Amino acid sequence: MPELPEVETIKRDLEPSVRGQRILRVEAKPDPRYRELEHAVGKRIEAVRRRGKYLLFDLGETELVIHLGMTGRLGFAPELPPLGHLRVNFRLEEGWLYFNDPRRFGKVFLVPKGEYASMPTLAEMGPEPFENFSFEPFFEQVRKVSSIKPALLSQRIVAGLGNIYVDEALFLAGIHPERGKLEREEAERLFRAIPDVLALAIERRGTTLRDYRDGRGQYGTNQDFLRVFDRTGEPCPRCGTAIEKKWVGGRGTHYCPHCQVYEKRTTPHN
DNA sequence: AGATCGGCCTGGACGC
DNA sequence: TGCGTCCAGGCCGATC
Numbered sequence: 001m002p003e004l005p006e007v008e009t010i011k012r013d014l015e016p017s018v019r020g021q022r023i024l025r026v027e028a029k030p031d032p033r034y035r036e037l038e039h040a041v042g043k044r045i046e047a048v049r050r051r052g053k054y055l056l057f058d059l060g061e062t063e064l065v066i067h068l069g070m071t072g073r074l075g076f077a078p079e080l081p082p083l084g085h086l087r088v089n090f091r092l093e094e095g096w097l098y099f100n101d102p103r104r105f106g107k108v109f110l111v112p113k114g115e116y117a118s119m120p121t122l123a124e125m126g127p128e129p130f131e132n133f134s135f136e137p138f139f140e141q142v143r144k145v146s147s148i149k150p151a152l153l154s155q156r157i158v159a160g161l162g163n164i165y166v167d168e169a170l171f172l173a174g175i176h177p178e179r180g181k182l183e184r185e186e187a188e189r190l191f192r193a194i195p196d197v198l199a200l201a202i203e204r205r206g207t208t209l210r211d212y213r214d215g216r217g218q219y220g221t222n223q224d225f226l227r228v229f230d231r232t233g234e235p236c237p238r239c240g241t242a243i244e245k246k247w248v249g250g251r252g253t254h255y256c257p258h259c260q261v262y263e264k265r266t267t268p269h270n
Numbered sequence: 271a272g273a274t275c276g277g278c279c280t281g282g283a284c285g286c
Numbered sequence: 287t288g289c290g291t292c293c294a295g296g297c298c299g300a301t302c
Contacts, residue, residue, distance in 0.1 A: 003295065053296080070296055071280080085280085103279045105296060121297060146273075153296085162295055209295065210282080229295090250275070252294080 002068045004129070004160025005201035006212050006220065007053050010074055013215025014055075015048040017076040018097055023059075025091035028108070034088050035118075036110040040064055045092075052125050052159035063113045065122070069105025071211045074098070081217065102211075126156045129195045133158060138191050142182040148190075149177035150249035158194060164207055164229045167254045169193040171228045176262040177248045177255055200225070228254040 002010070022044045028034040043059035050056065055074065057064035066074060075081070076097050080089060083100040088108045090097040099108060109118060116123040127133045138157065145151035152158065152166050161169065170177050172193035175186055182190065206212055206220030209230060214220065223230075227237050232245040236256040244257050 006295080067296080069279095070294070101279095102281070103294090105279065107297090119297090120299095150273080155297095164295055207295080212295075249273090251296095 002072065002206070002212055003053060003162035003165050004050075004198055005165070005204075005222065006206035006214075007050050007055060007068065007160075008202050009206045009220065010068075010215045011048055011050045011055055014074070014076050014097070017095070017215075018045050018057075018092060019048060021045055021092040021094060023090050023092060027089040027091070028087065031087075031104075033104060033106065034108045037064075037088065037108065039110050040090070051122065051128070052155055053162065054119075054122050058113070059110075061113060062110055063115075065107070065109045065111055065116070065119065066099065067107045067119070067122075069101060069103065069107070071103045072099060072101040072106030073211065073213050073217075075100075075213070075215050075217055077217075121155050124156055126158045128159050129198055133191075133195065135188065135191050139182075139184060139187045142187050142190065143184075144181065146180040147178045147249065148175060148180065148182060149251070149253060153249065153251070160198065161194065163251050163253075164209075164226070165194075165197050165201065167229045168227060169197045171254075171256060171260060172197060174259050176260045177253045179262055228256060230254065 023040045026037045026040055028037050039062060040059060046058040046060060048057055055066040068074060076095055078095045080096050080098055085100050085102040086098055087101045088099040141157045142148060149166055152161050169190065173189035175190060201207060201222040204220055204222035205214055207222040208219040209223055212220060228243050231243045232254060233242050236243055236259060239258050241256055241258040243254055245252055245254050
């Protein structure tokens with residue numbers, strides 16, 4: 001469910017509410033997805049950060065790592081909301097930090113600060129698209145991949161893209177999702193498109209297709225601005241050709257068959 | 271070493 | 287109405 005823009009929105013919503021508060025109690029059923037949480041009791045939340053799609057709560061020597069999976073929803077409220085799948089509840093000094101997750105793909109781990117061995121994707125996360133993202137290392141990677149979409153979903157080339165924003169960025173860059181071995185000009189377009197797509201989605205507080213809510217339980221608005229994702233059969237906003245859907249790397253993939261061709265272009269695009 | 275596939279879960283949409 | 291099937295924003299480990 002949540003990709004970088006959604007997680008960033010939640011982070012910005014929660015930080016001012018929970019920073020400085022002590023964790024008084026933790027409620028969670030025994031489950032390998034919710035690990036070592038008893039050690040959070042008594043700790044103060046010193047800061048809230050985001051890395052890719054992961055939320056990191058600094059508790060001093062330890063760190064609370066939360067990944068929302070597909071349907072996870074994290075929020076802060078004076079009282080626990082009446083949600084049907086509350087998995088982990090943190091009682092703070094002034095309210096509750098709650099984690100609701102119907103499908104239980106999410107994870108809540110307490111780890112020694114920076115110890116991410118139990119979460120390989122986080123441990124091997126690529127650069128943040130708004131911080132240390134630079135073109136040449138990006139090009140070095142994408143010039144070698146066999147298929148660009150699965151490569152971007154791996155989080156190793158750049159952090160934070162999921163199924164929605166990969167499709168949107170590839171559309172904006174005019175690149176077919178299965179294209180491999182990108183040339184420099186394609187890589188340049190994609191390198192620009194990634195932060196563009198993500199920044200606009202953050203401004204719009206994320207994309208709510210079904211489950212996503214921000215840190216206050218509200219919808220995002222970016223779903224109204226998607227160009228290809230979930231728009232199968234609708235006209236391409238650039239050329240009018242019907243958007244197609246196919247399976248790439250096991251994920252439903254939306255693209256314009258006219259603007260995003262598999263072969264190398266012989267004429268400059270846009 | 272890299273790519274691919276199934277598994278993890280529940281709920282909603284759809285077809286009959 | 288009810289039932290079966292398929293699909294979903296992500297990650298991980300096994301296998302080729």
